[in-house]
Amino acid sequence: MTYCKRNTLSVCIALVTASAIAAPAFAQEEMLIIGSQEAARRVAGSGAVIANEQLRIEAATDINQLLKTVPGIYIREEDGEGLRPNIGIRGATSERSSKITLMEDGVMIAPAPYADPSAYYFPTAARQTAVEVLKGAPLLRYGPQTTGGVVNLVSTPLPNSSQGALNFSTDERGSTDIHGWFGDKIGAFSWLLETVQRDGEGFKDIDRTSDDAGFDIEDYVAKLGWESQGDGPKQRFFLKAQYSEELSNETYLGLTDVDFNDDSNRRYGLSAIDQMDNRHSAVQANYSIELQENLTASVLAYRNDFHRDWFKLSGGSAFINAANAGDAQAQGILDGNIDTQGLSYKHNNRYYESQGVELNFTLTLAQHNIDFGVRRHEDESDRYQETDQYDQIAGALVYQGTTLPGASDNRIDSAEALTFWITDAWQVNERLQITTALRHESVDSHEQRFNTPDRSVLGLRKTNDSSEWLPGASFTYDLNDQWQLLAGIHRGFSPLGGGATEAEEPETSDNWEAGLRYGQNAWFVEAIGFYSDFSDKSENCSLASPCSNGETSGTYTTGEATVSGIEFQASTSFMLGEFTIPVDFAYTWTDAEISNDNASTSVHKGDLLKDVPEHAYSLRTGFEHRSGWNNYLVAKYVDEQCVSVSCNRTTAAQATTDELLVIDLISRYQLNDKLEGFLKVENLLDEQEIVSRNPDGARPNKARTASIGLAYQF
Secondary structure, three states, X not given: OOOOOHHHHHHHHHHHHHHHHOOOOXXXXXXXXXXXXXXXXXXXXXXXXXXHHHXXXXXXXXXXXXXXXXXXXXXXXXXXXXXXXXXXXXXXXXXXXXXXXXEEOOEEOOOEOOOEOOOOOOOOHHHEEEEEEEEOHHHHHOOOOOOOOEEEEEEOOOOOOOEEEEEEXXXXXXXXXXXXEEEEEEOOEEEEEEEEEEEEOOOOEEOOOOOEOXXXXXXXXXXXXXXXXXXXXXXXXXXXXXXXXXXXXXXOEOEOHHHHHHXXXXXXXXXXXXXXXXXXXXXXXXXXXXXXXXXXXXXXXXXXXXXXXXXXXXXHHHHHXXXXXXXXXXXXXXXXXXXXXXXXXXXXXXXEEEEEEEEEEEEEEOOEEEEEEEEEEEEEEEEEOOEEEEEEEOOEEEEEEEEOOOHHHEEEEEEEEEEEEXXXXXXXXXXXXXXXXXXXXXXXXXXXXXXXXXXXXXXXXXXXXXXXXXXXXXXXXXXXXXXXXXXXXXXXXXXXXOOOOOOOOOEEEEEEEEEEEEEEOOEEEEEEEEEEEEEEEEEEOOOOOOOOOOOOOOEEEEEEXXXXXXXEEEEEEEEEOOEEEEEEEEEEEXXXXXXXXXXXXXXXXXXXXXXXXXXXXXXXXXXXXXXXXXXXXXXXXXXXXXXXXXXXXXXXXXXXXXXXXXXXXXXXXXXXXXXXXXXXXXXXXXXXXXXEOOOEOEEEOOOOEEEEEEEEEO
16 A cells, blocks of 8 residues: 655645546545434444534524534634634533544544644534534544544535525624525536625624624535446545635634623724634545445545634733733723834734545445545645734824744644554444444644744754554443443544644543433433543643643643543423424533642642533423424523633632523524525523633623524525
8 A cells, every 4th residue: 555745645636536536426424424313322432413404493603502502512602603613522622623623524624633723714604414523432533633522514415406595694783694505416417506605794893993893704615426327336426625715803802801891792992903814725525436345445635725814913911911900001002092002913824734635445344344544644834924013092003014023923834644543343243332443643743933034044943753553442232222331442642733842742641431321212311421531631822722821832731631521411302282392401511620730830630621611501492383383492501611721729800701501592484395484583681701711801702683584495
């Protein structure tokens, strides 16, 4: 077996894609990691599938709100719109979703999942038909993040006939969302074209300006499929191309606690010129062939390109912290009443590339279902970040000049990874299934800094090589037709990123889970306990989520830690007169703390980890009537979270976020067999709390927002 070397990888992708086009279509189900809600309830680990029905009912545009209904997931909101989620799973904390594996249609979607895994790009939720979450030992089939879990977004599938859909909604502030797609299948070929157009007005008011805090998103997708027909080996091919643009008037600057309590939807005039501008493109080609009746081979080639320039105030936390401590001058600067000089607004300008080739074989042998394969991957993050200087004069921002970047803002982080895996799902008998997995990650990372803006003089260079074997095993045992036991153990791994030094070790963990499931008629109940033991728990440092030591790049290793908890979910449906009442409940309890004193970082045994709420639950219920008028309530609660490690050893008011309970109402009416109207009220009770303090002050969840819409299928 050969694999593509770094300097020829682009050519290899092109050759794989070209040869695949001459052959065949790739089944939609092969892009899934679980498949269905029924499959999730029997997986030899723990998993969940947010099905298309939930996405349709809730008219979902914010991935945060969807994932809050899944046990074992931690969400730290940031902008109230879900543009850049912070998702954690079990022992993997939520800083910019950098500790979990994010995928769309089976392809890693973080801009640079090895070199710089922070997810500044996230696929548009409105064009997804399902969301899969996989935890436990089976996640070793995927990676690179293998501690907490995998989130796979499933986009609109290729149709089996001529069909399409058009969804439109508008809210009380004038925001509009349009989602449309159309496709067909003609003989062996199928195709689909799709777009999402979002024009958000935002819910915050910026001091001394009429500009809104909204966003504009354009997202386009084209898909082509082919499937062999007649005699001969079954072959399938799938090609997907995606392009999106986002322009959002977003900032890192939050509020002081006093100002938040006065008006949580206020934004200081210092942030009036802050803006995110990004572009994302992706190409994915999948090919599969049935070599024998029990052996299938598949090839995946992919490339993602992402460019973002987030122009925003740097160092705003200094004003926020000083004002929170009672500094009247800092508060005056925030209010625009006091002039100040030397305000820095950085162009957080970065180019990301991610590409790879993956080969996988699926073998059915007696009672064994075996997957084994290899992936060659490379990615990089290229930073060139100039800083504009402004003065605040009489409440207005006045441009003074531009500073070229220093070495820390003029660098390239890169990584190459070679990965092998083998998994075996063995149906031992009618009651017992044992799943074993072995994954190997070999990662070479590099960071090159430049001492001059034109990059003619090289600066500091960092390198790190890591090689990890990641074994795992799990089982399910059917006690009878209703009850099932499950348990598993696996080794977790999190790559360090391009800025790691030679002496640093990647984060690894030992992860256990055990649980019990019950299913009969309309009832499903599941309770799973989990425990993760870390030898080198680390935080990924970024501007969006500074580490507990204040660093905004690299990693911060706090040392030994444990994360344990219980996930519980229950679902049922019953009749009440002429109404059908579906009920879904999910709850997570988590204890995440340092397990041993660490003199080098000044953390102590019992110190709480950041970004992990102790309690989180959700309740979804509905009142469905045969007339086609259906109403739903979704309640979501998230406990307070530490802003930095060891928050339990401080009395500072700014050490944690607030607990939050939000209730959404959705009412839908079937106008005819093709057209449906809906009313949605997000945050029905208009409860707004501090959901984030990182990086620069207190920020709220979305204010109460009412919207109406139409969904048309043809």
